[in-house]
Amino acid sequence: MSSPMRGYPRADGRKGIRNVVAVAYLVECAHHVSREIVASARDGDVHLIGFPGCYPNAYAQQMMEKLCTHPNIGAVLLLSLGCESFNKFSLADIVEKSGRPVHTLTIQNDGGSLKTIKAGQAWVQEQLAALRDAPTVPMAVEELIIGTVCGGSDGTSGLTGNPAVGRAFDTLVSAGATCIFEETGELIGCEEIMASRAVTPELGDELRASVAKAATYYATLGYGSFAPGNADGGLSTIEEKSMGAYAKSGSSPISGIVKPGTVPPRGGLYLMDVVPDGEVRYGFPNISDTAEIVELIASGSHMTLFVTGRGSVVGSAIAPVIKVCANPDTYRRMEDDMDVDAGRILEGAASLDEVGAEIFELIQSVAAGAQTKSEALGHREFILTYKSFEPAGPACLPS
Incomplete structure (x- = not known):
């Protein structure tokens, strides 16, 4: 017989079976920086997701909103180059309203690749520490x-x-x-x-x-x-x-x-x-x-x-x-x-x-x-x- 199921409770009433930190790039130009941030946390539950297009359509915007507020997600780091057309402000607002920690880094404004990678790595480690002892509740x-x-x-x-x-x-x-x-x-x-x-x-x-x-x-x-x-x-x-x-x-x-x-x-x-x-x-x-x-x-x-x-x-x-x-x-x-x-x-x-x-x-x-x-x-x-x-x-x- 399997162990009793448990879930991480979310503000919308759903429960997650994982408590992942998502690192999400909002254009292909931010993919490498995002990948380097995730690579530094290989032993943690940090996952790389993203949309490569410079300009999203309604489907891509909705998909990123739904993914970043999925019940298995505990915190979200958004990576922007700075000149893409993805609406990072709307996405960050939706994630914040869902009760999850969210932070946005913009490579053009935050000093380029190396400085952005360092800042992202620090934020991810903070979130991993905060999520480590997150409470769970029974799940049916x-x-x-x-x-x-x-x-x-x-x-x-x-x-x-x-x-x-x-x-x-x-x-x-x-x-x-x-x-x-x-x-x-x-x-x-x-x-x-x-x-x-x-x-x-x-x-x-x-x-x-x-x-x-x-x-x-x-x-x-x-x-x-x-x-x-x-x-x-x-x-x-x-x-x-x-x-x-x-x-x-x-x-x-x-x-x-x-x-x-x-x-x-x-x-x-x-x-x-x-x-x-x-x-x-x-x-x-x-x-x-x-x-x-x-x-x-x-x-x-x-x-x-x-x-x-x-x-x-x-x-x-x-x-x-x-x-x-x-x-x-x-x-x-x-x-x-x-x-x-x-x-x-x-x-x-x-x-x-x-x-x-x-x-x-x-x-x-x-x-x-x-x-x-x-x-x-x-x-x-x-x-x-x-x-x-x-x-x-x-x-x-x-x-």
Whole structure:
């Protein structure tokens, strides 16, 4: 049995399972200085995040606001070059109003790279000392938000890892937790099945529309969410891959659709629509699995369940990643990177229900403070680029 879950209480009523100091660059020109500040605190829970563009859009601004006030964040250092267009004043104000310590350094005003690095290192050390003995409070399963992605999929992903995560999701939803699955570009062909699980007919129509939008986006770009590695791993079509990806949603009713940065209003199962709205203008919508993990975190996910058959090593800044390995051979080769061996199902050593229960127990252990493999290895990948979204309509989040 896992240790009791505990959380760091936040002013907005949420609880974090980690107490991270975030160092956030607001333009690529401040990335190196930020990285040097984080490197000096390698033994502390200091994570590097940021937006590289010189001029943000509404999506990037909102994402940074949501990430810097995520319940796993305890303090925030903002790094500005000084001439970029990112609204650092608004971001700092939002973080301050959330009850977190926040400090902004501007390289052009604070003496250049070396002096800014030194000032940043000092501030981070002060925050680490202040957060070291931060109080925690009990946390219930119903307070968790859990996201899931799959990447480096192969022919085993839809047979073991994804449906095992689906079983864990069903357990979480029945306990009152919030679960978010994605990605609409890998659900092409599954829209009618999803619509049949919607809590209202209107939501069913929105689910169909979200998948149709993804199909149009991919067709316009001339891409598909199907890589050579998927084919090498035994998958043959996007529909086949979609059925595997769909399996990780489990069988609970679908309560709504959220866009990146939207925190679900209550417990239940939600689809995240990650494909930009409007005309096709932002390149390949599935930039990387890391980008989608970041979007799940911006929507409040405390941790992410990542299913892989081929083998992926990424973790994430801010929120832990639990690696569920679908292929037993991959697990044996990459055991140091994998948390759950779902490939045992193929070999008859475990059932879907047993691995689903193992994932559920591991979620509770991680929420109680246990490190995932990617955390222990220091994986803190992060990507944030340009997208554009319209607000979700009322049919997407039925009351």
